Each structure stands twice: as C-alpha cells, then as structure tokens.
Amino acid sequence: xxxxxxxxxxxxxxxxxxxxxxxxxxxxxxxxxxxxxxxxxxxxxxxxxxxxxxxxxxxxxxxxxxxxxxxxxxxxxxxxxxxxxxxxxxxxxxxxxxxxxxxxxxxxxxxxxx
Amino acid sequence: xxxxxxxxxxxxxxxxxxxxxxxxxxxxxxxxxxxxxxxxxxxxxxxxxxxxxxxxxxxxxxxxxxxxxxxxxxxxxxxxxxxxxxxxxxxxxxxxxxxxxxxxxxxxxxxxxxxxxxxxxxxxxxxxxxxxxxxxxxxxxxxxxxxxxxxxxxxxxxxxxxxxxxxxxxxxxxxxxxxxxxxxxxxxxxxxxxxxxxxxxxxxxxxxxxxxxxxxxxxxxxxxxxxxxxxxxxxxxxxxxxxxxxxxxxxxxxxxxxxxxxxxxxxxxxxxxxxxxxxxxxxxxxxxxxxxxxxxxxxxxxxxxxxxxxxxxxxxxxxxxxxxxxxxxxxxxxxxxxxxxxxxxxxxxxxxxxxxxxxxxxxxxxxxxxxxxxxxxxxxxxxxxxxxxxxxxxxxxxxxxxxxxxxxxxxxxxxxxxxxxxxxxxxxxxxxxxxxxxxxxxxxxxxxxxxxxxxxxxxxxxxxxxxxxxxxxxxxxxxxxxxxxxxxxxxxxxxxxxxxxxxxxxxxxxxxxxxxxxxxxxxxxxxxxxxxxxxxxx
Numbered sequence: 259x260x261x262x263x264x265x266x267x268x269x270x271x272x273x274x275x276x277x278x279x280x281x282x283x284x285x286x287x288x289x290x291x292x293x294x295x296x297x298x299x300x301x302x303x304x305x306x307x308x309x310x311x312x313x314x315x316x317x318x319x320x321x322x323x324x325x326x327x328x329x330x331x332x333x334x335x336x337x338x339x340x341x342x343x344x345x346x347x348x349x350x351x352x353x354x355x356x357x358x359x360x361x362x363x364x365x366x367x368x369x370x371x372x
Numbered sequence: 373x374x375x376x377x378x379x380x381x382x383x384x385x386x387x388x389x390x391x392x393x394x395x396x397x398x399x400x401x402x403x404x405x406x407x408x409x410x411x412x413x414x415x416x417x418x419x420x421x422x423x424x425x426x427x428x429x430x431x432x433x434x435x436x437x438x439x440x441x442x443x444x445x446x447x448x449x450x451x452x453x454x455x456x457x458x459x460x461x462x463x464x465x466x467x468x469x470x471x472x473x474x475x476x477x478x479x480x481x482x483x484x485x486x487x488x489x490x491x492x493x494x495x496x497x498x499x500x501x502x503x504x505x506x507x508x509x510x511x512x513x514x515x516x517x518x519x520x521x522x523x524x525x526x527x528x529x530x531x532x533x534x535x536x537x538x539x540x541x542x543x544x545x546x547x548x549x550x551x552x553x554x555x556x557x558x559x560x561x562x563x564x565x566x567x568x569x570x571x572x573x574x575x576x577x578x579x580x581x582x583x584x585x586x587x588x589x590x591x592x593x594x595x596x597x598x599x600x601x602x603x604x605x606x607x608x609x610x611x612x613x614x615x616x617x618x619x620x621x622x623x624x625x626x627x628x629x630x631x632x633x634x635x636x637x638x639x640x641x642x643x644x645x646x647x648x649x650x651x652x653x654x655x656x657x658x659x660x661x662x663x664x665x666x667x668x669x670x671x672x673x674x675x676x677x678x679x680x681x682x683x684x685x686x687x688x689x690x691x692x693x694x695x696x697x698x699x700x701x702x703x704x705x706x707x708x709x710x711x712x713x714x715x716x717x718x719x720x721x722x723x724x725x726x727x728x729x730x731x732x733x734x735x736x737x738x739x740x741x742x743x744x745x746x747x748x749x750x751x752x753x754x755x756x757x758x759x760x761x762x763x764x765x766x767x768x769x770x771x772x773x774x775x776x777x778x779x780x781x782x783x784x785x786x787x788x789x790x791x792x793x794x795x796x797x798x799x800x801x802x803x804x805x806x807x808x809x810x811x812x813x814x815x816x817x818x819x820x821x822x823x824x825x826x827x828x829x830x831x832x833x834x835x836x837x838x839x840x841x842x843x844x845x846x847x848x849x850x851x852x853x854x855x856x857x858x859x860x861x862x863x864x865x866x867x868x869x870x871x872x873x874x875x876x877x878x879x880x881x882x883x884x885x886x887x888x889x890x891x892x893x894x895x896x897x898x899x900x901x902x903x904x905x906x907x908x909x910x
Binding site for chain 2: 304353
C-alpha cells in the first residue's frame with residue numbers, strides 16, 4: 259500500500275509541476291489543483307498508513323494507542339483542503355479578470371511573438 | 373483581563389472586518405471610522421503587550437505570555453505565545469496599519485470594494501502569524517494574510533494589477549503547498565507541531581531521521597523565503613509591490629518581514645544550542661541574503677520608475693536581515709541580531725513612508741479627482757463628490773523634505789535611524805565581542821560589510837537622481853497633495869526621528885530580545901513549564 263500511495267503522490271505532484279510551468283492560466287490552475295491533491299495525500303500518509311483503524315478514541319476504556327490511527331493529520335488535511343479550495347477559487351476569479359483585461363489566457367497577459 | 377489581552381490583536385481585526393461586511397460599500401465613512409478605531413485599539417494593545425513582554429527583574433527581563441486556546445495543556449492544544457520579538461512585530465504592524473489607513477482615507481479606499489474589511493483580515497493574519505506558537509496555525513494565519521493580500525493587491529483593478537496579482541497568487545499558492553509538505557514531514561518525524569515542544573524534541577531525533585527533518589526544514593525555509601523575497605525566489609516581488617495601490621504597498625512592507633520573522637523564530641528555536649542540527653541553513657541564508665542585497669541594489673540602480681525602485685529597496689532590506697540571520701546561526705552573537713532588529717524597524721517604517729510618498733510625487737494636477745470620478749462611475753457609486761479635503765501649502769517643499777528623510781533612512785546616512793541601525797550591525801559584525809582590537813574578522817563579515825555599504829551608496833545615488841528629477845528639474849506642474857496623505861508620511865518619519873533620539877533604550881530592548889532569541893530555553897520553558905505549573909495548581 260505504501261508503494262501505491264507513494265507512486266500516486268509522485269504522479270499527481272509531477273503532473274502538477276509540469277502543468278504550472280505551462281504558459282496557459284488554465285493549465286496553471288489545474289496544475290495547482292493536482293499538486294494540492296498530492297500534498298493532501300502526503301499529509302495524510304504522515305500519520306502512518308493504517309487499514310480499518312478508527313481515529314476516534316472510545317471513552318472510559320483502557321486505551322491502546324497502537325490500535326488507533328493518528329487523528330492529527332486527518333484534521334490537518336481537512337483544514338488544508340478547505341484552504342486550498344478557497345484560494346484556488348480566488349485564483350480562478352483573477353484568471354477570468356485577466357482574460358477579460360488582456361483577451362488572452364497567457365500567464366503574462368500577452369502572446370509570445372511567433 | 374490581562375490574560376486575554378494576547379488574543380485581542382487577532383480578535384479585534386476579525387470582528388471589525390466581519391462587522392464591516394454587513395454594511396453597504398457606500399457607507400465608507402462609517403467603515404473608515406471602524407477601521408481606524410480598530411487600528412488604534414491594536415496600537416494600544418501592542419504597546420501594552422510590549423510592556424508586558426519585558427517582564428521584571430525577577431523573571432530575568434523576559435516574560436513569555438502564553439494563551440491556551442481551548443484550554444488544553446500546552447504541547448497538545450493550540451497556543452498563542454508572546455515574547456519580546458513578537459510584541460515588537462505587533463507594534464510595528466499596528467503603526468503601519470494606522471498610517472496606511474489614514475492615507476487610504478484620503479481617497480484610495482473608494483477605488484474598489486471591501487477595502488477596509490480586507491485590510492482588517494490582513495492585519496488579523498499578520499498578527500496571528502506573529503503570535504502563534506504552533507506550525508500548523510502558522511500556516512493557517514499565513515493563508516488568512518495571503519488571501520486578504522490577494523484582494524488588496526487587486527484593489528483599484530486595472531490590467532497591471534491583475535497581471536501582477538496573477539503571478540503573485542500563483543507563486544504564493546505553490547509556496548503554501550511546500551509549506552504544507554514541510555509541516556507534515558516535521559509532524560511525521562517528531563510527532564509534534566508545537567514550536568517549543570519541537571525545539572525540546574529536536575536533539576533527541578534519531579540520526580536516521582535527521583536528513584528527513586532537515587529536508588522538512590528546507591521545505592519550510594523555501595516557503596518562507598518566497599515571502600521574505602530571497603533571491604532567486606523574489607522576482608515576483610518588485611512587480612507586485614509596484615502594481616499595488618500606495619496604502620496597500622505600504623502595508624505590504626510588513627509582509628516580507630513576516631517571512632523574516634518566521635525564519636528568525638524557527639532558526640533561533642531549532643538550530644541554536646549544541647546538537648546535530650545546530651547551524652543548519654546558515655550558509656544558505658548568508659549567501660542568499662548577500663545575493664538578495666546585490667540583486668536589490670542593482671535593481672535600484674537600474675530601475676526607471678520610483679515604484680520599481682521602492683520594490684527593490686524592499687529586497688535590500690530583507691536581504692540584509694537574511695544575511696544577518698545566517699551569520700547569527702553561524703555563531704555571530706546576539707549583538708548583530710540586535711542591530712538588525714533595529715535596522716528592520718527603521719527600514720520598514722521608511723519603506724512604508726516611501727511607498728506613501730510615491731503616488732503624490734508622481735501625480736499630476738487634479739488627476740486623483742478625475743480618477744475617483746471615473747471609478748465612482750464604474751462602480752455605480754453616487755458619492756457626494758470627491759472629498760478632497762485640505763490641500764497642503766508649499767507642497768514641493770514638504771514632499772521634498774519627506775523624500776530626503778526617506779533617502780537618508782534607507783541609505784543609512786547620519787543623522788537618522790538608518791545610520792544607527794547599520795552602525796550597530798557593522799560594529800558587531802566586525803567586532804563581535806567588543807574587544808578593543810581584533811584581527812580575526814570572518815570573511816563573511818567582510819563581505820557583508822562591503823555589500824551593505826555598497827547597497828547604501830547605490831540607494832543614495834538612485835534616490836537622489838529621482839529627487840533631482842522630481843523636485844528640481846520640474847517647476848511647472850505642482851501636484852496637489854492633501855493633508856491626510858502627507859500626515860501619515862510625516863508621522864512615520866517622526867517615529868524614525870524618535871527612534872534615533874531614543875536609540876539607547878530601543879537598542880537595549882533589541883539587545884535583550886536578541887539575547888532571549890539566543891537562549892531558546894527561555895521560550896520553551898515559558899511555553900511548556902508554565903502549562904505544567906498551571907496544571908499542578910489545579
């Protein structure tokens with residue numbers, strides 16, 4: 259499972275990096291999205307990968323922490339998802355404004371001369 | 373009550389910003405009043421916190437304020453931590469906010485929507501970043517600050533701002549992702565995000581995990597260095613600062629310092645003392661800082677417009693700070709950091725004043741009225757005519773004097789605070805132990821000295837050139853400048869004069885701050901022991 263996840267994160271992040279280096283604003287935003295997915299998975303994996311373990315401790319009983327998965331990275335991921343979603347939406351607005359001002363979707367606001 | 377004082381620098385702007393969202397954008401006067409009141413309250417808070425952070429003789433001249441959000445004990449719950457450094461940064465932020473808001477009241481706040489709310493949220497993010505005691509909340513406050521700054525950068529709209537905003541947002545989103553990777557790696561290796569707890573656990577990290585930890589620190593470093601504008605991560609900076617509206621750019625002068633603050637905080641907590649990671653990143657910061665100064669002053673010399681010049685001056689200022697942090701990590705002693713902190717305060721105030729001066733200096737007669745009428749049209753706002761207010765007499769003289777003061781401050785010429793700061797830095801770089809005669813000055817200190825002096829010369833040449841063009845070679849079109857616009861500039865410059873006159877107590881405060889930074893156990897004990905004592909009492 260570790261290998262699968264590592265490869266998935268690598269592919270997501272690699273495609274993201276390639277896309278944000280492209281000249282079109284839409285490619286950049288998709289690239290940023292892919293990178294943030296990769297990062298979210300990465301944060302999640304930092305709590306160690308566990309199958310079928312609950313992150314919430316039961317009250318009262320004797321607790322054996324090794325039987326639970328770490329709740330902190332899951333909380334961090336939630337926050338990170340919300341924040342990156344919001345900022346990406348904001349970026350989308352600026353992207354549209356830039357398209358409206360310049361009439362092109364090139365990141366520099368003008369096409370490169372042929 | 374004083375226990376809750378620490379959360380106020382975050383709560384006041386949050387509430388003020390949220391309340392203003394309820395008002396229609398036409399009620400600018402009401403919003404302006406709320407905004408100014410909030411800034412004044414922040415200033416009062418910051419002064420009070422600064423006094424508190426000095427502690428007493430009994431506490432060794434330091435008092436670490438601790439605020440447990442949610443009242444969980446310290447390494448587990450989220451905490452706010454106040455020490456001398458964060459109190460200082462809060463004060464600088466509040467001063468800049470007040471100056472920038474007064475300036476905006478002269479007309480800029482009408483040129484787009486929700487200016488005041490965004491401004492308050494920016495303050496909330498900046499103050500939160502200075503106060504937070506754990507890494508993940510640092511990320512959250514950074515994002516609050518950045519999200520507000522995206523909106524503020526676009527304030528006033530126009531193709532130039534949108535273009536610069538696009539690049540600014542893209543690079544900051546990418547940097548935030550790196551920040552997240554770094555934070556989660558640190559959590560994966562050490563199992564904690566609390567900075568004080570991290571500092572305690574760091575020496576015990578297994579040798580096999582240490583490369584991973586260093587990689588995490590480097591990732592965090594890159595993310596913060598993008599904000600601080602270290603070369604080669606700084607190409608976005610001059611464009612963004614140049615495009616921003618004048619009061620926004622003045623407020624942005626503190627944003628690079630947020631990056632600097634975090635780097636100073638984390639390096640002093642994690643990489644001082646004596647363990648396997650001591651001095652990590654010192655060379656990178658030193659070399660990067662010096663390269664940033666060089667890039668900055670070459671840019672200053674090459675710049676055609678005053679806006680781009682000011683953007684590069686921001687780089688010179690943060691490059692100096694980074695180089696000093698690098699040298700301090702390499703074991704240069706607290707005197708250097710004390711000088712650098714003094715320099716940082718004076719240069720931040722001077723840069724803000726310069727950004728506020730730019731627009732009136734480049735303005736032609738009556739253009740702001742025309743501009744305002746145009747935007748009022750575009751937004752469908754039927755204002756009671758532009759409230760131009762009082763125009764000041766002898767405009768060119770006043771502008772010229774303010775500009776000359778900025779030049780002296782930024783170039784580091786006597787008699788103003790810029791000179792005191794540079795002198796303090798150089799004297800401790802060349803003579804760290806205050807010995808009468810020394811021969812063993814490190815090569816790094818020589819390079820730093822040379823580059824710093826060169827940057828001062830370049831700043832002087834470039835700014836004097838602009839000054840001559842603006843004030844001497846041009847007698848026909850005198851710009852019309854309102855009293856409200858020049859008052860914050862004069863206020864900021866008066867503060868730097870005060871810094872110069874009261875240099876001794878200020879330097880003493882900085883010196884104690886730097887000494888406290890050099891002894892991370894003050895911070896960690898303050899955060900971890902205080903919580904345990906409280907627990908024992910209950």
